[in-house]
Amino acid sequence: MAEKATGGVERVRxxxxxRGLGCEVKExxxxxxxxxxxxxxxxxxxxxxxxxxxxxxxxxxxxxxALVSGASRASEARLAELAGEPVVRADPAFVRxxxxxxxxxxxxxxxREPPMVFIDRQLLGFAVVWAAAGxxxxxxxxxxGELARVTGGAVAELVEPA
Numbered sequence: 001m002a003e004k005a006t007g008g009v010e011r012v013r014x015x016x017x018x019r020g021l022g023c024e025v026k027e028x029x030x031x032x033x034x035x036x037x038x039x040x041x042x043x044x045x046x047x048x049x050x051x052x053x054x055x056x057x058x059x060x061x062x063x064x065x066a067l068v069s070g071a072s073r074a075s076e077a078r079l080a081e082l083a084g085e086p087v088v089r090a091d092p093a094f095v096r097x098x099x100x101x102x103x104x105x106x107x108x109x110x111x112r113e114p115p116m117v118f119i120d121r122q123l124l125g126f127a128v129v130w131a132a133a134g135x136x137x138x139x140x141x142x143x144x145g146e147l148a149r150v151t152g153g154a155v156a157e158l159v160e161p162a
Contacts, residue, residue, distance in 0.1 A: 008134030015110035033104030035070025058086035063115035117153035
């Protein structure tokens with residue numbers, strides 16, 4: 001299992017380097033599986049944690065990745081609108097098979113199969129956000145504009161109203 005996690009981290013490091021980002025991947029002793037754990041581990045507000053949520057297009061089966069603040073909940077209805085088809089939350093087997101990552105370590109880039117990517121506009125309000133880096137204890141810090149650039153993600157309103 002640790003070998004697969006390391007493979008995911010290396011895939012993220014390679015994807016960051018390929019895209020010209022000098023982000024340092026930090027492998028921590030503490031878990032970063034949840035937004036709350038990640039915020040505590042890196043010492044930031046939970047809203048600065050990027051949740052990488054994987055959905056499946058209900059008709060196409062295509063992976064859809066929603067990047068939202070750790071303090072927010074993605075709207076499936078809004079994602080469906082943006083994706084052009086209904087979406088359902090992906091199960092752990094689909095996530096691992098299509099992204100190459102386990103839930104809790106899904107990075108915004110370095111996926112086995114490139115997903116359709118959407119980034120919640122709220123993330124752009126921060127100077128720096130923290131994203132998973134391929135395992136449940138690896139993260140990297142990045143400017144949200146750069147995250148949008150390197151993922152090719154469409155920036156939109158993705159979260160359910162408070």
